Amino acid sequence: MARKPSPAGEPPTSGIAHVVDLVRHVIPPLHPGGVPFVAAPLAVAALGRRHKWVRRAGLASAAATATFFRHPHRVPPNRVGVVVAPADGEVALVDTAAPPAELGLGTEPRPRVSIFLSVLDVHVQRSPVGGTVRKVVHTPGKFLSADLADASEVNERNSMLLETRDGCEVAVVQIAGLLARRIVCDAQIGDTLPIGDTYGLIRFGSRVDTYFPPGSTLLVERGQRTIGAETVIAQLPTTPLS
Numbered sequence: 001m002a003r004k005p006s007p008a009g010e011p012p013t014s015g016i017a018h019v020v021d022l023v024r025h026v027i028p029p030l031h032p033g034g035v036p037f038v039a040a041p042l043a044v045a046a047l048g049r050r051h052k053w054v055r056r057a058g059l060a061s062a063a064a065t066a067t068f069f070r071h072p073h074r075v076p077p078n079r080v081g082v083v084v085a086p087a088d089g090e091v092a093l094v095d096t097a098a099p100p101a102e103l104g105l106g107t108e109p110r111p112r113v114s115i116f117l118s119v120l121d122v123h124v125q126r127s128p129v130g131g132t133v134r135k136v137v138h139t140p141g142k143f144l145s146a147d148l149a150d151a152s153e154v155n156e157r158n159s160m161l162l163e164t165r166d167g168c169e170v171a172v173v174q175i176a177g178l179l180a181r182r183i184v185c186d187a188q189i190g191d192t193l194p195i196g197d198t199y200g201l202i203r204f205g206s207r208v209d210t211y212f213p214p215g216s217t218l219l220v221e222r223g224q225r226t227i228g229a230e231t232v233i234a235q236l237p238t239t240p241l242s
Contacts, residue, residue, distance in 0.1 A: 003141070011071070015085065016073050029036065036185050039114065072122060073097075075196075077230070083128045083131055083210065083236060084126070084229050084230060085126075085220075085226035085232075087117055088115075089115040089208070089225070091116075091225075091226060092114045092115065092116040093222065094114075097110070099171050099211040100157070100171070103159050108214075112216070114210075117206045125228070126198050129170050130165070130195040131192070132162065132190070133189055133192075134169075134189065136160050137189060138158045141157060142156070143177065152207075155177070155207075156184045157176065159171060160172050160185065175208065183201075183203075184201040186200060212234050215237030216234050
């Protein structure tokens with residue numbers, strides 16, 4: 001039977017191309033930071049292809065690592081003044097706390113939401129608001145379990161301060177966990193990040209804290225699951241405080 005022509009006079013799509021499109025839609029792409037970690041077990045599988053158990057172990061390890069470093073497409077909301085989750089995970093804290101000292105925001109407690117990422121969660125971090133990067137500071141520290149309250153202060157972290165077009169300051173902090181040994185932050189001072197844009201990655205278990213300006217309304221509860229770039233976690237104040 002003859003294949004039906006594509007709309008608008010376009011050439012017909014081949015069956016292979018259609019399958020490729022389906023795979024791309026179902027299987028998230030790999031974050032560039034995970035390429036070396038996936039390539040290593042694949043190389044082991046290739047070198048040990050004559051040994052079934054080596055090949056299988058290499059392929060299984062590559063698949064598990066690729067799952068960890070997956071980078072799914074997300075569509076952030078277009079509502080004015082909202083703050084989206086910077087990461088996938090479980091809300092561990094909804095409280096007030098002093099922001100990291102290195103950001104120079106003072107010692108007064110601010111509304112905060114902490115999201116804990118298990119090894120099964122997507123581990124890329126996304127900008128919680130659209131704005132300009134004002135500060136990026138890496139602070140060495142310990143590697144306690146990221147679900148502990150003290151992790152915000154004593155663990156290795158990377159703090160970033162964003163300023164929205166309306167002048168609101170939102171801080172987002174990547175915190176290393178028990179298994180995490182590497183925090184990646186691609187954002188630099190002066191960059192303009194769209195809301196939901198991927199800016200970093202934490203390898204193997206972590207936590208992300210978001211600090212909001214006074215007067216913000218928090219919209220999540222402890223124990224709630226978040227989807228990075230899509231779950232609205234707060235509403236910024238209409239008039240930012242100076």
